Amino acid sequence: MKLANRVQNLKPSATLAITAKAKALKAEGIDVIGFGAGEPDFDTPDNVKDEAINAINEGFTKYTVVGGTDELKDAIIATLKRDHNLSYERSEILVSCGAKHTIYNITQALFEAGDEVIIPAPYWVSYPDQIMLTGATPVILQTEESNKFKIDPEELRKCINSNTSAIILNYPSNPTGTTYSEDELRVIVDICLENGMTIISDEIYEKILYGDNVHVPVAALSKEARESTILVNGVSKSYSMTGWRIGYAAGDKEVISAMSKLQGQSTSNPTSISQMATIEALNGPQGFINERAQEFHRRKNYIVTRLNSIDGFSCFDPLGAFYVFPSISGFIGKEFNGKKISGSIDFTEFLLEEAKVAVVPGIAFGKEDYLRISYATSMKNIEEGMDRIERAVKQLT
Numbered sequence: 001m002k003l004a005n006r007v008q009n010l011k012p013s014a015t016l017a018i019t020a021k022a023k024a025l026k027a028e029g030i031d032v033i034g035f036g037a038g039e040p041d042f043d044t045p046d047n048v049k050d051e052a053i054n055a056i057n058e059g060f061t062k063y064t065v066v067g068g069t070d071e072l073k074d075a076i077i078a079t080l081k082r083d084h085n086l087s088y089e090r091s092e093i094l095v096s097c098g099a100k101h102t103i104y105n106i107t108q109a110l111f112e113a114g115d116e117v118i119i120p121a122p123y124w125v126s127y128p129d130q131i132m133l134t135g136a137t138p139v140i141l142q143t144e145e146s147n148k149f150k151i152d153p154e155e156l157r158k159c160i161n162s163n164t165s166a167i168i169l170n171y172p173s174n175p176t177g178t179t180y181s182e183d184e185l186r187v188i189v190d191i192c193l194e195n196g197m198t199i200i201s202d203e204i205y206e207k208i209l210y211g212d213n214v215h216v217p218v219a220a221l222s223k224e225a226r227e228s229t230i231l232v233n234g235v236s237k238s239y240s241m242t243g244w245r246i247g248y249a250a251g252d253k254e255v256i257s258a259m260s261k262l263q264g265q266s267t268s269n270p271t272s273i274s275q276m277a278t279i280e281a282l283n284g285p286q287g288f289i290n291e292r293a294q295e296f297h298r299r300k301n302y303i304v305t306r307l308n309s310i311d312g313f314s315c316f317d318p319l320g321a322f323y324v325f326p327s328i329s330g331f332i333g334k335e336f337n338g339k340k341i342s343g344s345i346d347f348t349e350f351l352l353e354e355a356k357v358a359v360v361p362g363i364a365f366g367k368e369d370y371l372r373i374s375y376a377t378s379m380k381n382i383e384e385g386m387d388r389i390e391r392a393v394k395q396l397t
């Protein structure tokens with residue numbers, strides 16, 4: 001059968017590919033340490049699970065309205081108010097099947113051929129492909145480790161022209177773990193507003209922040225910022241609910257209504273049971289989120305120290321999320337058994353084969369000569385994985 005150009009040009013998700021390769025090795029009985037995971041290793045809280053079981057027992061198992069029940073929208077509205085003093089109405093909220101689906105709906109509702117959308121790199125793997133599916137052009141704006149992987153305002157200005165429609169911000173960032181202070185954010189957002197751009201702000205890691213970093217949503221900066229921003233969030237990362245598939249958008253009524261139309265002709269409502277569980281997640285006790293963030297903090301400190309003590313690595317100390325994004329430029333050009341390491345894919349394969357450790361190559365996030373290592377795994381795995389990496393790289397010549 002002939003496939004549409006649309007899918008022929010689509011890349012499979014690189015993070016899912018490395019996970020599949022590691023799983024295949026495991027199935028052969030090889031003990032692989034997986035640092036590829038893009039999800040917390042913690043369980044969904046019991047109160048949330050119980051609410052889902054109640055929903056099933058009470059027969060809340062039918063279609064709901066397309067964009068999420070009023071009760072769930074109210075819980076989201078209350079959360080945005082409680083956490084950030086943001087005010088939204090139900091007509092400004094849409095619940096979808098995970099934040100990935102939220103972003104898909106946003107891009108389909110807003111972009112088409114001729115539009116340019118700025119994506120700062122390193123970026124989350126799905127942004128460029130979702131933009132390309134609309135016919136629009138992703139414009140990659142590189143950020144540098146020397147600037148903590150933050151957008152340089154002058155570089156941002158250089159990317160903007162009369163076709164520029166929007167920018168996708170993601171902070172705390174997957175994969176770098178960088179984030180923005182309120183002042184830094186304001187500089188970036190002001191440039192976008194001056195140029196009439198829409199800001200898609202993916203804030204799914206907002207609860208996983210270290211030290212005295214504070215999360216400020218773009219929409220909280222000013223009335224103008226709120227009007228030009230579609231805020232994206234969800235329960236996958238904060239509440240360890242990746243499998244439940246609930247994400248949401250908050251923003252302009254007309255955009256939300258267009259997204260709802262698209263959703264009504266594609267997935268219909270997100271799972272009724274997951275919606276009930278999400279109400280409990282948002283309205284129930286929140287204390288565990290901080291405890292888990294502290295556990296991530298301990299792991300982060302360990303892994304950054306270990307990596308920086310190994311010759312050849314240099315690792316930026318993340319401000320949030322649960323990934324480190326070390327530079328591997330010290331290994332480029334080296335050899336193992338006559339095979340040259342010429343980039344992040346070679347290095348990732350070397351680590352999988354020789355150290356039996358699975359990581360994701362930086363190039364998957366649009367940044368060569370880096371790796372992403374997820375520390376959403378136990379301290380025991382992290383210690384063993386770091387030992388293995390340290391031993392393996394000593395064999396490079």
Ligand SMILES: *Cc1c(COP(=O)(O)O)cnc(C)c1O
Pocket residue numbers: 038097098099100101124170174202204234235236237242245246247
């Ligand atoms: C995990 C992730 C998402 C999507 O999460 P869902 O499970 O689809 O809600 C979106 N953006 C980033 C940056 C992520 O890491």
